[in-house]
Amino acid sequence: MASFRGLSCSIALCSLIVSFFFVPLASAQLSPTFYNTSCPNALSIIRTAVRAAVARDRRMGASLLRLHFHDCFVQANHKRTIRINQRRINGRCVAGSQGCDASLLLDDTSTFTGEKTANPNNNSLRGFEVIDAIKSKLESACKQVVSCADIVAVAARDSVVASNRRLQVLLICYGENISQLGGPTWTVELGRRDSTTASLSSANTDIPGPTADLRTLISSFSGKGLSASDMAALSGNSPSQPFLTPPYIQFWSSIRSSKLHVIIPAGAHTIGQARCFLFRARIYNDTNIDPSFASSLWSNCSSSGGDNELSPLDSTTPTVFDNDYYANLVRERGLLHSDQQLFMNGGGSVESQVGSYATNSAKFFSDFASAMVKMASISPLTGSSGEIKINCRKIN
Numbered sequence: 296m297a298s299f300r301g302l303s304c305s306i307a308l309c310s311l312i313v314s315f316f317f318v319p320l321a322s323a324q325l326s327p328t329f330y331n332t333s334c335p336n337a338l339s340i341i342r343t344a345v346r347a348a349v350a351r352d353r354r355m356g357a358s359l360l361r362l363h364f365h366d367c368f369v370q371a372n373h374k375r376t377i378r379i380n381q382r383r384i385n386g387r388c389v390a391g392s393q394g395c396d397a398s399l400l401l402d403d404t405s406t407f408t409g410e411k412t413a414n415p416n417n418n419s420l421r422g423f424e425v426i427d428a429i430k431s432k433l434e435s436a437c438k439q440v441v442s443c444a445d446i447v448a449v450a451a452r453d454s455v456v457a458s459n460r461r462l463q464v465l466l467i468c469y470g471e472n473i474s475q476l477g478g479p480t481w482t483v484e485l486g487r488r489d490s491t492t493a494s495l496s497s498a499n500t501d502i503p504g505p506t507a508d509l510r511t512l513i514s515s516f517s518g519k520g521l522s523a524s525d526m527a528a529l530s531g532n533s534p535s536q537p538f539l540t541p542p543y544i545q546f547w548s549s550i551r552s553s554k555l556h557v558i559i560p561a562g563a564h565t566i567g568q569a570r571c572f573l574f575r576a577r578i579y580n581d582t583n584i585d586p587s588f589a590s591s592l593w594s595n596c597s598s599s600g601g602d603n604e605l606s607p608l609d610s611t612t613p614t615v616f617d618n619d620y621y622a623n624l625v626r627e628r629g630l631l632h633s634d635q636q637l638f639m640n641g642g643g644s645v646e647s648q649v650g651s652y653a654t655n656s657a658k659f660f661s662d663f664a665s666a667m668v669k670m671a672s673i674s675p676l677t678g679s680s681g682e683i684k685i686n687c688r689k690i691n
Contacts, residue, residue: 324675325675326484327483329484337437344432345450345454348425354567354614358567359450362399362422363450363671365420366396366397366400369498369502395672395674396444396487396675397443397447398493399447400426400447400688401690407493408495410494415502427686429446430686430687442681443489443684451667451671452481452483455667484668489682489684490676501515508636516529519673524666525670527637527652528663528666565608565619566613568605568606568607568608569606569631570603571601571606574606577631581635583635584635588610588626592606609623620634624637624638625653
C-alpha cells in the first residue's frame, strides 16, 4: 500500500515529524459555509444527485454512508505522532495524512496501490459511480473547487436525511417524489482537501469487522478519538455488502485500546445488508439469538454454500433509517455477531444506551448526528495540504 495519505511537500520536508491532534485542530479549519462564495450551488447539486441515486436503488443510501465511514477510519489514529515516509507519486513528494481525505476513491495503477482492494472493501463497497457523477456536475458548475472528500461527507449526510420517514412525508406534501432512507440531519463542516496517496495495509487493519466483540469495538473506535457512546450510535455504519474475505480478527489485533464512544456507528446498521458468510456462524452457533429469528434466515443462508446471499441488517425496516435496529438488539435479533455484542443482557453503559435508543428515536438521531460530525472531522487535509481533484479516481 502506499505509505501515508495526502499532504504534498517539498523533498526537504519529506523527513519531518508531524503530529496530528484530531478534531480540535481539524475543525478549526473547516466551515459549513466554505463554498458559499466559491461554489454556492455545491450542496444542492450533491443533494439532488443523492436523492436521485437512492430513488433508483434503495441500497445506495447505505452504500454512500459506508463509503464515508471506510474513508475516515483508515490511518486515522487519535492524537498520535507519525513519521512522514518519503514517497514520490508522479514525480512529487507526498507525505501522509489520515482520516477523511477521499483516499478510498483512488483507483490502482501500475505504480500505485489504493484501498479499494483491501479486504473490507474489495467487491464490497459501492457507490463510486454516484460520487463520480456528482464530481462531474460540480466540475461543470465550478471547476476544481469542491473536493472529493467533501462530496463523500455531504453525500453520506444527504443519504441519511433522505431516509427519514417524517421528512419523506413533508417532502411529498411539497410535491417531492422521495422514497429514501429516513434519518437525521446534521451540519457538515466543509473545506477538506483530497489525498494524493492511500494505504492498503491500513485499510486491512483499521476497519472493524463483523465478528468483533464489544471490547474490540470500543478499542477500535477509541483509536479514532470516538467514545463508546459514539460507537453505539454509529455502530451500524451500513455494511450494505460487507467484507468478502474473513480475516476479521486480524483487523482488530493492531488497534490499541483507549476510550471511545462505540455506540454511534452501530446506528448506521439500521440500513443495508450483509452477506451470508458474515452471519452464518451467528445464526447456527450463537446462543444469544432469538431462535425464530435464526431459523427464519436458514433458507437464505444454509450451513454451507450461498455465501453471497444477502439479508438485511435491520429485518424490521431494512431501507428506512430509524431506531428499529436497536429494538431488534434488545430482542436478540441482531444479524451480525458484532451487532449483538452491544446488547448482551449484562448491563453496562453501552447496553443502557442501546436500550435508550430502542425506545427513543429522537435521542438516537441526535447522538448519531453528533457522532457523525465528530467522525467527519477526523484529521482532514486543509489549507494547502493535498489537492482538489478533478477526477476522484486519480491524482491530478
